[in-house]
Amino acid sequence: MWGDLEVDSEGFIVESGALDPIGPQFFIPQLLDAPQNPILDTLKRRPFSLDFRIDGDGLANTHLAPLKPASKARLEVASVQRRKTASWDTLCLLGATAVGSPFISEQDQQTFVSIRHHVTPRLRDPFIDIIHVSEEQLMQSLRSTVLGSSSTLHVWDPLGERFVLRGVHTGNEGILIIDGKDHSIGQSSIQLFLTIGTLLHRLDDFVVVLRRRYAAQGPTVNALSYELSSILRYLRNCLSTSSADTLSSLRMRFVPYYDALDALAQLCSREESRMPSDYPVFDASPRIVLANIYQQLDRHVEQHSLRLVQAMVAHMVSVVSxxxxxxxxxxxxxxxxxxxxxxxxxxxxxDQSLLVGISEDGGDVPNDDPDDADSSDSGxxxxxxxxxxxxxxxxxxxxxxxxxxxxxxxxxxxxxxxxxxxxxxxxxxxxxxxxxxxxxxxxxxxxxxxxxxxxxxxxxxxxxxxxxxxxxxxxxxxxxxxxxxxxxxxxxxxxxxxxxxxxxxxxxxxxxxxxxxxxxxxxxxxxxxxxxxxxxxSLLLSPTSHLHIPTHLRLLRSYLLLTSHGYKSRLLGALFSDSDDCKETSEVQIFLSRPTPTSKQSESEETRIWAVGLASTLLQRDTWPPVGTDLSFLLRTVIVDSLELRMDTDSENTDQTSRSRRRIMEEAEFRLGFAIRDLPADTGREKWLNPLTIEALDFLYMDYKPPHPLDVIITPDVLSKYQRVFAFLLRLLRVQCAIQAAFRMMRRDTLFPTLTPSNKLLLHCRFVMQSFVSAVSEYAYDTVIGGNFDPFLATLTPDIDPTIAGFADIFALSRVHSGLLDDILSALLLRSGQRNVGDLLRHALEYVLEFAVLVGQLKRGGSKEYEAAPLLADLHARFLAKMAVLVKVLKGLSDKGRLSGSTVDVLALKQPLRGVQCLHDLLVRLDLGDWWQKN
Incomplete structure (x- = not known):
């Protein structure tokens, strides 16, 4: 400003026209072009000028230029006001209104700006547009800008989404200079207002985006947009009603609202530092929206933010959630x-999603779900x-x-x-x-x-x-x-x-x-x-309810696990026979493979074979399987008769518990039933089509239709586990009846009258095989089913709190029930992971059935002594080899169950054996001095 004027030695402007001279109120003495130390020079200088004196503390005060008498008087007063402070950056003040202080920062605002401009004049740049404005005009404009609207000085830029100076040429930079302030101070003063207006406008645009693009996402997003609109309206009211005389005081009033808007901008990812291209994609899921709001509130509470900020975010949490x-x-x-x-x-x-089963894997027993994968909760x-x-x-x-x-x-x-x-x-x-x-x-x-x-x-x-x-x-x-x-x-x-x-x-x-x-x-x-x-x-565990879970589970245990003696005896009479009279049974036309011990190849001959162990009624039509109305009526009679026997037992009691139990038994007539399994029959090698094999009855299974809501516990997956155990027990019953029939046949007649060694071997085979079958049967019913199912039912008595028993709800009970069936399958070697071990047990039972069929052939005269002797020896050798491998594997599984050396301790503590832990009991029942090795 003063750079183009000619100034005399005293700092006045030389008169160059008709106008009166205008002199500045200050000047800065020019330093000599030599190394100087102004502080020491001022302190050590001796009196040589007109303005030299020593103040009360002996400090020398010397001005570097002569002043007029009036200026000298003012400076003397200023010297006293400096309170004995000396400095080398001394400012010579000439105006009558100048503050009596030599420091630049202590001058009035206009003098301070003039000094800074004089010391560091702004260079003229064609790419910079300078706009001068008074403080009153600026405050008038900022009141519109701070509300997010364009004003006479600032206009909204939709590309950068921020306010820019109005009237700036394209490509140029705009600088706003306030009268009495330089650019830096002016920009610092108005930056807060521009930021508030920018955040308000960005948040308004964000609300519009929420309503246009995400309105169909649900009420949570709509509540968010509504709450943001209310908060922005509240902040606008607060900003519009705030008043102040100066720009700095107004700025101080707006600081809390800036903090509130900054918190909202962080929540919506619309901070001023972000460019529009950097806005993240908004996730409108209620979980993410509420999580972000809650995290913002938690952060402000932890940081002790302003009460206004915490209150706004807390209200947003209340409304949006x-x-x-x-x-x-x-x-x-x-x-x-x-x-x-x-x-x-x-x-x-x-209803369908509630039928949740917890299934893991299955064994070789036929199943509707071969993979036996775990079913997850679909609800x-x-x-x-x-x-x-x-x-x-x-x-x-x-x-x-x-x-x-x-x-x-x-x-x-x-x-x-x-x-x-x-x-x-x-x-x-x-x-x-x-x-x-x-x-x-x-x-x-x-x-x-x-x-x-x-x-x-x-x-x-x-x-x-x-x-x-x-x-x-x-x-x-x-x-x-x-x-x-x-x-x-x-x-x-x-x-x-x-x-x-x-x-x-x-x-x-x-x-x-x-x-x-x-x-x-x-x-x-x-x-x-x-x-x-x-x-x-508690309702499902109440004995007075017809949905009493223990009663339904006992019904499943009795019929699908064959623990009811009345039902089991009737089922044995309908499907099996242990008679030794071949005249009372039927023969079937079948191809039977008979490997000889001297040849690796097997020869086949067509002959009439006695299907030992099966009831004669199943073979009357000379077809297998015996599917028809006769079988359906027979099995239906078995169920009805056994249920009537159970209802007659409870008929004398008339209390509510007995009435509920009778109702369950009455409904069981149409809930229980036998069905035919859809098994493959197109390969020509299906064993279930051969009545002489152990899989002959695999086409038959038993089903149960539980009442709602018990289908949450007795799910289809759980029923499939029951049915796999049921199929295994049917195989075991067939083998039991077959070996009992062989025992009766051998008790009356000597089947090898001329071959004494073969007769002794026959007796030995019958003994070890019958002992093996008895051990497996007792293990299955006593140790596996009784040892696992009975303790589980004991936890469901009314005297035990379900929560104490570990059942938080009915679904926890369902998981425990499913796990119980998994343990039973593991103990019976019916899991898919135990397929190899299960095959060993199945093959051993097959050898027992083959032995019974061979005895039947000898009994009825279908085989000669010399023909049956090598077959018996080969069968005995194969059975011993299979038993040796089976016992060895069982020992490994027993050790894996960590019960090889602690079985006595477990039994002493009366803890039930679960899963593979039960196999140690089977091993003890089978281990009779390694008889399979000695023979």
């Missing part, structure tokens, strides 16, 4: 509007819950949803379903009085509704009545209609203002952290889910 919380409550029957608002269709788990919640929900609620919510449907199916009028309507609503609590009331168990709701729940336009009392919508017609004309014309947005804005005004400076002392506050907020819902699951489990 309200719909998800209501849906979660209604899905488990917590609240009044379970049927009216959401209905049964919003309960996530369907998962389609809306994942955000992480701030308590972990115990997240874990038990799915079970509670299913328990609600099952409880309605079991007892639709259960009291817990009606009591749920009176439970306190789940809402966020922020004030001390609300937290104290919830902590004390008091359902207190303040009338001003400042706890995070938006006020409704209609009172809660009017909702209870079906005629509530017509209550306005009972009022005087013109009264009671205020809510009909009330602006809903204004209601929301007023609620936000009240919420912020009543929000505490810190979280309540009872819940000083957000996780503790969440735990208190959701505690009623957690208790309800737990109570719901326990209620259903």
């Amino acid at each position: 309200r719909d998800l919380i209501e849906q979660t409550c209604h899905s488990v029957g917590y609240g009044k509007q379970l049927l009216s608002s959401y209905g049964h269709e919003n309960l996530v788990a369907s 998962a919640d389609p809306t994942p819950l955000p992480p701030f929900f308590p972990p115990e609620l997240i874990e038990g919510l799915d079970a509670a949803r299913k328990s609600l449907k099952l409880l309605k199916a079991a007892q639709a009028d259960h009291p817990i379903l009606a009591e749920a309507e009176t439970y306190p609503s789940i809402r966020w609590l922020w004030r001390d009085d609300q937290v104290l009331a919830a902590w004390s168990g008091v359902n207190a709701r303040s009338p001003d509704a400042k706890g995070g729940v938006l006020p409704t336009l209609v009172s809660d009392d009017t909702v209870d009545s079906a005629l509530a919508a017509f209550h306005v017609f009972d009022l005087e004309p013109g009264t009671g209609t205020e809510h009909l014309t009330h602006d809903k947005s204004q209601v929301s804005l007023n609620d936000l203002e009240d919420f912020i005004a009543s929000f505490p400076n810190n979280l309540p002392s009872l819940t000083p952290t957000l996780p503790q506050l969440c735990s208190l907020v959701f505690r009623p819902l957690v208790e309800h889910t737990s109570r719901l699951s326990n209620t259903l489990l």
